[in-house]
Amino acid sequence: MTNFYQKHVFFCVNQKDNDKKCCQNAAASDFFVYARDSLKARNSFGPDKIRVSSSGCLGRCAKGPTIVVYPDNIWYSYANFADIDEIIESHLLGQKIVERLRLHE
DSSP states (O other), rough: OOOOEEEEEEEEEOOOSSOOOGGGGGGGGHHHHHHHHHHHHHOSSSTEEEEEESSSOOGGGGSSSSEEEEEETTTEEEOOOOHHHHHIIIIITTOOOGGEEEEEE
16 A cells, blocks of 8 residues: 555635635535545545545636546536536546536636
8 A cells, every 4th residue: 555546636615705706605515525425435535546635725716616636637617416426437437537527727
């Protein structure tokens, strides 16, 4: 065991003041827990596998809620649990980027 990860996914769960658009206003923490638990259920979470972490602001508030997958440097926006399932199945486990959810610069 190397204690490295094949992929590391960061979920922005930042909450802004004054009702400004932010990922947490879209229940990002719930999606983070869902993704982590889904990967655990598939035995795909942890060292030498995939890590899912919550993060502060990722700076894509207007396009959120957002996640970024490293080392691939692929950014996604999502709207529901089906989107998270598709990212897990297609990208994290299947190595195929989900173009319809991908954020481009």
